[in-house]
Amino acid sequence: MAEKARIAVLISGAGTNMAALVYASRMADSPYEVALVASNNPDAAGLALAQAEGIATFALPHKGMTREAHDAAMEAAVIEAGAEYIVLAGYMRILSDAFVARWEGRMLNIHPSLLPLYKGLDTHARAIAAGDSHGGTSVHLVTPELDGGEVLAQIAVPITPDETPASLAERVKLAEHQLYPRAVADYVSRWRDPAALLARVRALALALPETDERESHGSPGFRVGGEKSGKYFAYFADQHHGSPHIACLVRTGGMDELLSLVEGQPEVYFKPAYYGASGWVGIILNRPGVDWDAVGEWLERSWRGAAPKRLTRLMDVADAF
Ligand code: GRF
Numbered sequence: 001m002a003e004k005a006r007i008a009v010l011i012s013g014a015g016t017n018m019a020a021l022v023y024a025s026r027m028a029d030s031p032y033e034v035a036l037v038a039s040n041n042p043d044a045a046g047l048a049l050a051q052a053e054g055i056a057t058f059a060l061p062h063k064g065m066t067r068e069a070h071d072a073a074m075e076a077a078v079i080e081a082g083a084e085y086i087v088l089a090g091y092m093r094i095l096s097d098a099f100v101a102r103w104e105g106r107m108l109n110i111h112p113s114l115l116p117l118y119k120g121l122d123t124h125a126r127a128i129a130a131g132d133s134h135g136g137t138s139v140h141l142v143t144p145e146l147d148g149g150e151v152l153a154q155i156a157v158p159i160t161p162d163e164t165p166a167s168l169a170e171r172v173k174l175a176e177h178q179l180y181p182r183a184v185a186d187y188v189s190r191w192r193d194p195a196a197l198l199a200r201v202r203a204l205a206l207a208l209p210e211t212d213e214r215e216s217h218g219s220p221g222f223r224v225g226g227e228k229s230g231k232y233f234a235y236f237a238d239q240h241h242g243s244p245h246i247a248c249l250v251r252t253g254g255m256d257e258l259l260s261l262v263e264g265q266p267e268v269y270f271k272p273a274y275y276g277a278s279g280w281v282g283i284i285l286n287r288p289g290v291d292w293d294a295v296g297e298w299l300e301r302s303w304r305g306a307a308p309k310r311l312t313r314l315m316d317v318a319d320a321f
Contacts, residue, residue, distance in 0.1 A: 004025075004030065004031060004032055004033045005031060005032040005033075005084055005085060005188035005189075006032070006033055006035035006081070006082050006083045006084050006085070007021070007032050007033070007034055007035060007083055007084070007085045007086070007087050007184065007188070008034075008035055008036040008037075008038060008077075008078040008081055008083035008085070008086050008087065009021055009022075009034055009036070009037050009038070009050075009087045009088075009089050010037075010038050010039065010074065010086060010087070010088050010089065010091040011037060011038075011039050011041075011044050011046045011047075011089050011090050011091055012039060012040055012041050012044055012090055012091050012092040012093070013041070013044055013045070013046070013090045013092070014044075014045050014046060014090065015037070015044060015045060015046015015047070015049060015050070015089065015090065016046075016173060016176075016177065017089035017090060017110055017173075017176055017177065017180050018034075018037055018046045018049075018050065018089045018090075019046070019049055019177075020176070020177035020178075020180060020181055021034060021087065021089065021180060021181050021184060022034050022049075022050070022053055022055065023181075024181030024182075024185070025181070030181075030185060031185050031188050031189045032085070032184060032185060032188045034050075034055050035055075035056065035081040035082055035083045036055070036056045036057070036058060036077060036078060036081035036083055037050035037055055037056070037057050037058075038057065038058040038059070038060075038074055038077050038078065039057075039058075039059050039060075039091075040059075040060065040061060040062045040070065040074070040091070040092075040093055041059070041061065042059040042060075042061060044059070047059055056081055058074070058077040058081075060073050060074065060077075062093065067093075067094070067095075067096050068096050068098070068099075070093075071095055071096045071098075071099040072099075075099060075102070084106060084188075084288075085106050085107070085108065085184075085187075085188060086103055086106065086107040086108075086142075087107075087108050087109075087180075087184055088107065088108065088109040088110070088142065089110060089180070090110075091109075094146065095142070097144045100142055100143065100144050101144070103142070104141075104142075104143070105141065107141065107142040108139060108140070108141060108142065108152070108183070108184060108187060109139070109140055109141075109142050109147070109149075110137060110138070110139050110140075110176055110179070110180050110183075111123070111137065111138050111139075111140065111147050112124065112135070112136075112137050112169065112172050112173075112176070113126075113127065113135065113136065113137070113138065114134065114135070114136040114137075114138060114154055114156060115138040115140060115147060115151050115154070116148075116151075117132075119146055119147035119148065120146065120147065122165070123135070124165040124166075124168040124169050124172065125165040127159065127168070128159060128163055128164075128165060128168065132159060133158065133159060134156040134157060134158050134159060135156075135157050135159055135168050135172055136154055136155055136156040136157045136172065136175065137154065137155055137157070137172050137175050137176045137179055138151050138153070138154045139151070139152045139153045139154070139179060139180060139183035139184075140152060152183050152186070152187060153179055153182070153183040153186070154179075155175040155176075155178065155179050157171050157172050157175050191285075191286065191287070191288050191290070192246070192286040194238045194246055194286075197236075197246050197285045197286065198220060198236050198238075200285075200292060200295075201220075201222075201234070201236050201248050201285070201295070201299075202220070202222075202236075204292070204295060204296045204299050205222035205233075205234050205299050205303075206222070208224065208233075208299065208300060208303045209224070209307075209311055209314075209315075210224055210225060210226060210307070210311060211223065211224050211233075211303070212226075212227070212230060214230070216232060216235060219235050219236055219237055219238070219240070220235070220236040221234070221235045221236075222234040222235070222236075222299075223306075224303050224306050224307045224308075224311070225306070225307060225308050225311075229308075231306040231307075232306065233250070233251065233299070233302040233303045233305065233306040233307070234248060234249060234250050234299055234302055234303075235248070235249040235275070235280075236248060236249075237249055237272060237282065240272070240273065241272075241273040241274075243270070243272070243273070243282075244286075245270060245282060245284045245285075245286060246284075246285050246286040247270070247272065247282035247283055247284055247285055247286075248282070248283045248285060248295060248298070248299070249272055249275050249280045249281070249282050249283075250280065250281060250283065250298045250299060250301070250302035251278075251279060251280050251281075251302045251305050251306070252279050252280070252281045253279070254279045255279055257279075257281075258271060258276065258279055258280075258281050259271070261281055262281070267284070267287065268283065268284055269281050269282065269283060269284070270282045270284060283295055283298060
């Protein structure tokens with residue numbers, strides 16, 4: 001089992017979602033561990049629980065501090081704890097844009113509605129008043145727009161005839177306690193999930209002109225130039241021929257370049273079986289911190305090498321502007 005991802009959980013109140021995250025993390029196959037529980041409210045009940053669980057805690061009231069200064073202090077505690085992800089669980093603070101930007105793609109929140117419905121507060125009362133058949137909960141990525149980031153997972157919860165906002169809130173929390181640990185586990189595992197990695201490679205490869213996807217020897221391959229005369233410019237290889245790597249294969253300028261890449265950055269590049277002999281390099285994708293812009297640049301370069309002249313000429317003209 002790979003090393004566990006470290007998460008910091010930020011709370012303001014009861015912290016029942018934090019507790020659900022902690023207990024799920026205690027199962028042997030959990031891909032994450034809770035490195036820190038932090039709060040803007042020193043009296044948050046969840047802090048005492050975290051302490052009793054032997055988890056590091058940090059509390060700092062925001063009163064009298066600017067938003068930026070408070071965010072920065074929370075962030076410093078998160079970094080000090082070695083956390084790679086921030087998981088908001090009833091953290092009742094609007095975060096400054098700069099803080100959110102720094103953690104983009106590494107900060108999650110849980111919101112008690114079926115987003116995009118009912119952003120903000122009083123979600124249960126609003127769902128009941130609207131006569132909705134269901135309330136629910138959503139886990140989403142945090143972006144500068146309040147409750148507006150990509151939704152990662154949801155559970156719908158039926159609204160019963162005598163429902164009150166309090167009774168609905170209570171049942172939604174039960175759903176949240178199931179949903180959040182699973183969504184966090186899936187999210188922190190994404191970097192080694194073949195389906196998620198293939199989806200990213202596919203999106204980059206098929207964004208290039210006149211490309212299509214076709215299987216080649218059991219792997220997804222990406223071609224340029226049309227149905228009949230298309231040439232492969234990339235392959236997706238999921239632990240092929242005993243390799244531990246999930247990789248994107250692209251064509252280099254030749255064996256010299258391939259070998260110098262592999263020698264210079266063995267954590268990023270490897271020489272794949274069979275394809276390596278003709279100058280294809282493997283870019284290792286199942287590692288944290290993949291530079292996806294660089295993967296995109298490699299795909300474009302490999303595409304150029306395989307694309308018919310009429311297409312590369314167009315690209316050259318576009319580049320000249
Ligand atoms: C949850 O309902 C969550 O959706 C919302 O705040 C509540 C936090 O509850 N963001 P708890 O502190 O985890 O019990």
